[in-house]
Amino acid sequence: MKPENILTRTNLRVIALPLGSIIFILFFDFFGGRFLYGEISALRAQVALAKQIESSLAQKLQILQDFNQSAFISDKVLVAIPQDNSSLAVLSQIKKKAQENGVALGQVNVGKGVAVEGAGSYADITFEAVGELATMVVFMQSLSKTAPLGNVESVEIGGLGAEIIYRIHWAPLPTQLPSLTDPLAEFSDEEKILIAKLTALESAAALTLSPQPPALRKNPFGI
Structure with a gap:
């Protein structure tokens, strides 16, 4: 009976070593996989946010370019509502x-x-x-x-x-600017009509003083 017990323990040791390795690998794969999945998900979220910011900046850049081309409209509105x-x-x-x-x-x-x-x-x-x-x-x-x-x-x-x-x-x-990630809403038809009315108002002419030639001074000595 003793040789059989020794053989059984030996077999168990032989089996336990690779079995423990397999369990360790499975344990590592499970938690390591979850960690990697979390990292990949976070990376995807960062990429999506970056694309959103890029799209918002591109939109605002286009609006600024259009605004720069028609800056006189802004000037007229500021004159109407100073x-x-x-x-x-x-x-x-x-x-x-x-x-x-x-x-x-x-x-x-x-x-x-x-x-x-x-x-x-x-x-x-x-x-x-x-x-x-x-x-x-x-x-x-x-x-x-x-x-x-x-x-x-x-x-x-x-x-x-x-x-x-x-x-x-x-x-x-306004003293506060919107966040970079906030999309800019386009003007409604009513707002466009209002802007058109404001820009059509007659502005006050700027007062300018024309330069005057220097006055001739009399010679105090009579020469």
């Missing part, structure tokens, strides 16, 4: 349109700016206008076609003229 109080430019437009339509202007008062949360700021310009009623109606209609953007808030007619309150608007530019 960043700061545009009272001086609006006063220039009021005086110009009054002169064109034969309306005499009286006392003019510019109110303080009022900030509205989420809607920019505004200020009221109050002035007296003297002229025929039909002429003043045409004058007020002409103001709606000028930039910076404004609107006739109220009209109080009395005597030979009227007291008009003209409200002007402005708003700061």
Whole structure:
């Protein structure tokens, strides 16, 4: 019986060695395979994200190129809706349109700016206008076609003229840029129509001073 027991133990040892190796290999393959699969999945996710960023950047680059080709549109929109109080430019437009339509202007008062949360700021310009009623109606209609953007808030007619309150608007530019991965939405048809109307407004002419020749000075010695 002893030789049989020894043979059995020997056989078990012989079998146990390769069996342990096989189990180790299977164990390594299982966990190693899961690790490699996780690495491959993470790599695929990084590649997909990189492609998404590349596509978004290409889209924004194209938009910037188109914007660069039509920068005058942006300039006109910024004139129509400026960043700061545009009272001086609006006063220039009021005086110009009054002169064109034969309306005499009286006392003019510019109110303080009022900030509205989420809607920019505004200020009221109050002035007296003297002229025929039909002429003043045409004058007020002409103001709606000028930039910076404004609107006739109220009209109080009395005597030979009227007291008009003209409200002007402005708003700061956005201070935060969208993320690189966020796609840019195209303008809707309504937004395109609005932009077209803003760019069609008549801008105030810039005031320029022509250079004057130097004045001749008299010789203090009489020579």
